[in-house]
Amino acid sequence: MPPAGGGAAARNGSSAQWKKTASARPSRTATTTTSAAAPSGRSASKGARAKKGYKGRPYQEPRRFWNYPRPNKGPIHRWLPSWRFVLGTFVAFLLLGVGLFVYAYQTIGVPEPDDVAMAEGSTVYFADGTTEMGTFAEVNREIIATEELPEYVGQAVVASEDRRFYSNAGVDPIGILRALWNNLQGNPTQGGSTLTQQYVERYYTGQTSSYADKFREAILAIKIDREQPKDEILGNYMNTIYFGRGAYGIERAAQEYFGHSAAELTLSESALIAGIIPSPSNWDPAVSPEQAERRWNRTLDYMVESGFITAAERNAQEFPATIEPTRSDTYAGPTGYLLEMVRAELLAAGLTADQIDGGGLDIVSTIDPELQAAAITASQNMPEDTPAGVRVALTSIDNETGGIVALYGGADYLTVQRNAATQDVAQGGSTFKVFGLIAALENGVTLEDRYASYSPMDVDGYEVRNFDRVNRGNIDLVEATENSVNTVYVQMNSEVGPEHLVDVAHRLGLPEETAIEAVPSNVLGPAAPHPADMAEAYSTIASGGVHRDRYIVASATNGDGQVLYMGGSEEERVVEADVIADATYAMQQVVESGTGETASEIGRPAAGKTGSSNDYRSAWFVGFVPQITTSVAMYQVGENGEEVSMVDGFGGVSPISGGSFPTDIWTEYMTTAVADLPVEDFPDRTEPEAPTWEPTEEPTTEEPTEEPTTPEPTEEPTTPEPTEEPTQEPTEEPTEEPTDEPTGTPTDEPTDPPTEEPTNGTGVPGWDDLFAPPGRNDP
Structure with missing residues (x-):
């Protein structure tokens, strides 16, 4: 307690003491x-x-x-840059970008409209790289003053291609971001180019794929937008761009699509032309009328949205009719089919029609000029009385590369714009037996396995007949292939499983859209492939089981020497070599002494298979040497496009079967094709074990008590008539098989004539369509 009366002094003393202590x-x-x-x-x-x-x-x-x-x-x-660093970097790049932009803006000159439209046609060469096959689009262009055009022509183009054309500055950031977002979402690819940028792109045709080119394009678009009025830009654009059908500019487009000047275009016609600008070759009404009409509707809707026309005007429009596309003389004759194939392959590879027609490309094909001339000569070497509707398709493939060395798709592309080799189809007939043979060999069957061969025969409830009705007893698969014995092949196919044949055919090269049913009769070839597809499939066999996609373009190079496309694909082994060696051995017997014996005249090892389809609607020979595979198909088309049976024949041959004209054409062409090639043998097959076979169990149908006499190999055919009447009513399940060639004669014709004329499920006479359901064998 502090002393009384001294409180203040005590407090002061205490405070002083605390300060002294604290300071210490x-x-x-x-x-x-x-x-x-x-x-x-x-x-x-x-x-x-x-x-x-x-x-x-x-x-x-x-x-x-x-x-x-x-x-x-x-x-x-520590790894995050400081704000000073971020700011400094941003400013540095900003200054660099501004400097680059200023420099580019000052140095890039604006081209004249005539310079922009300077496009060069592309040249197609044969495989030697020097012999010219033809050209694409020697530029078809005509300038028209935009003052002569109706106002709605330009409005349709703006509505379809760049609705912010009148408000943007040559580039459209909103459009670019929208296209980027759309593409990132995985939707169909969109571009963010403005109408002005598209116009600029014509100046750099085929050269706007890099970022540097895109930057230059954007700079030039901004500069043009500042230096030229919008209407002038629009007019130059319409006089410059490619509209399809070889037409550059709106005037030629109007002529090619509607047959009159652009000054006479209607609103509806303008909307159609504007709508197909992004892909004119694919959206041409002659190619895809549905897509063309969708684009037409879209353009009209956008014209209403942009205020160019009223809803009433839009509703009054009708989709316009276009004229047929015309082709230049470049497409005349058989060469036109080759040029169209070259064009289609380049488009499928991602090149644009603008690049092909105006990019000045050098395109080298795989077609050998000498072999192509030989293919044309052989395919057209037909008797004078050959009906007008008979068509021949020949496809020849280099087995080592898959390149097409010769192809005959018709006499004149300008007359018939449908390629017989790549677009038409024909029932394969007994050429499909090879697929069944390979499927069997893959599943434990050997060439030494034996089957009963009498005819007719019941197989799994179906009646099968041989072409010549000859009973050869129990025969092995070599003899069955050599003489194309239907009953043996249907037994074997049923035993192995017909679904295996389907798998083999697709692995070898027939596309999935080739409809092959998994039924025992598929081994007799009711399916209808493209002739070129059969050449590709047999080329896989000739290559020892290694498949390569066929192609016709070796390379496409632009004016700067940049290779834009090279044809060919990676090879893939699809069948084991030992299986192929056995199958090839059996197919060699067809050429040496069987239904295709004429082909042996080329004087070197060859293998192949003949084929004749339902009611002789088609006839085939597909064969190969180790280096080259060639397919030849023949069929007849009626006046209304219907299939016509060739049972009546022509040129003194009746009926027309695979061993007749198709084998003759193949032999004539291949004699030239192999003339300069070294003679090569096929791989040796595995030495077979000693036969231990037992006769197969006989089907339920009894063997005929009187065996038909086997024809002599040199005996000439005595009749063109088909075989006997089927045992079932036409309205029931058909029972007779599609048949094939006879034995013993190079012309592949019967020597033991039938005495009655059957009818198939459709009432049409036919000796070989009784196995399949009605109508299934129609191509």
Whole structure:
């Protein structure tokens, strides 16, 4: 207790004492500073804050120029640039970008409209690279003053291609972002180019794929937009771009699509032409009328949305009719089919019609000029009385590469614009037996396995007949292939499983859209492939089981020497070599002494298979040497496009079967094709084991008690008539098989004539369609 009366003095004394004591104690700050500085030997001044590292670590001086990673920071923050660094980098790049933009803007000149439209046609060469096959679009262009055009022509183009044309500055950031977002979502690819950029792109045809080119395009678009009125840009655009059908500019487009000047275009016609601008070759009404009409509707809707026309005007429009596309003389004759194939392959590879028609490309095909001439000569070497509707298709493929060395698709592309080799189909007949044979060999069957061969025969409830009705007893698969014995092949196919044949056919090269039913009769070829597809499939066999896609374009190069496309695909083994060797051995017997014996006249090892389809609607020979595979198909078309049976024949041959004209054409062509090639043998097959076969169990139908006499190999055919009447009513399940060639004669014709004329399920006479359901064998 302080003394009485001395409270104030006591308090003052106590305060003074506290201050003295406090001043005698070192401050917390001073202590901390001193302790922090102690390790470095430096003394800290009173109140100074020491520099610290991260969590007591020694302090590091920052780098003066590139302070990265940042010292004295945590494990995450040290890798994050400071705001000063970010700001400095942004400013630096901004200044660099501005400088680059200014430089580009000053140095890139605006081309004249005539310069922009300078496009060069492309040249197609044969495989030698020097012999010209033809050209694509020697530029068909005509300038028209935009003042002569109705106002709605330009409005339709703006509505379809760039609705913000009148408000953007040559580039459209909104359009670019919208296209980017659409593409990132995985939707159909969109471009963000404005109408002005598309116009500029014509100046760099085929050269706007890199970012540098796109940048140059954008700069030029901005510059043109500043220096030219919008209507002038629109007019130049319409006089410059490609509209399809070889037409550059709106005037030629109007002529090619509607047969009159662009000054006479109607609103509806204008909307159609504007709508197909992005892909004129694919959206041409003659190619895709549905897509053309969708684009037409879209353009009219956008014209209403943009205020160019009223809803009433839009509703009054009708989809316009267009004239048929015309082709230049370049497409005349058989060569036109080759040029159209070249064009189609380049388009499928991603090149645009604009590049093909105006890019000045050098296109080298795989077609050998000498072999192509031989293919044309052989295919057209037909008797004078050959009906007008008979068509021949020949496809020849280099087995090592898959390149097409010769192809005959018709006499004149301008007359018939449908390629017989790649677009038409024909029932394969007994050429499909090879697929069944390979399927059997893959599943444990051997060439030495034997089957009963009498005819007719019941197989799984179906009646099968041989072409010549000859019973050869129990025969092996070599003899069955050599003589094309239907009953043996249907038994074998049923035993192995017809679904295996389907798998083999597609693996070898027949596309999935070739409808092959998994039924025992598929081995007799009711399916209808393209003749070129059969050449590709047999080429896989000739290559030892290695498949290659066929192609016709070796390379396409632009004017700067840049290769834009090279044909060919990676090879793929689809069947084991030992299986192919056995199948090829059996197919060699067809040429040496069987139904295709005429082909042996080329004087070297060859293998193949003949084929004759329902009611002789088609006839085939597909064969190969180790280097080249060639398919020949023949069929007849009636006046109304219907299939016509060739049972009546022509040129003294009746009926027309695979061993007749198709084998003759193949032999004539291949004699030239192999003339300069070395003679090569096929791989040896595995030596077969000693036969231990037992006769197969006889089907339920009894063997005929009187065996038909086997015809002599040199005996000439005596009748063109088909075989006997089927045992079932036409309205029931058909029972007779599609048949094939006879034995013993190079012409593949019967020597033991039938005496009655059957009818198939449709009432049409036919000896070989009784196995399949009605109508299924129609191509």
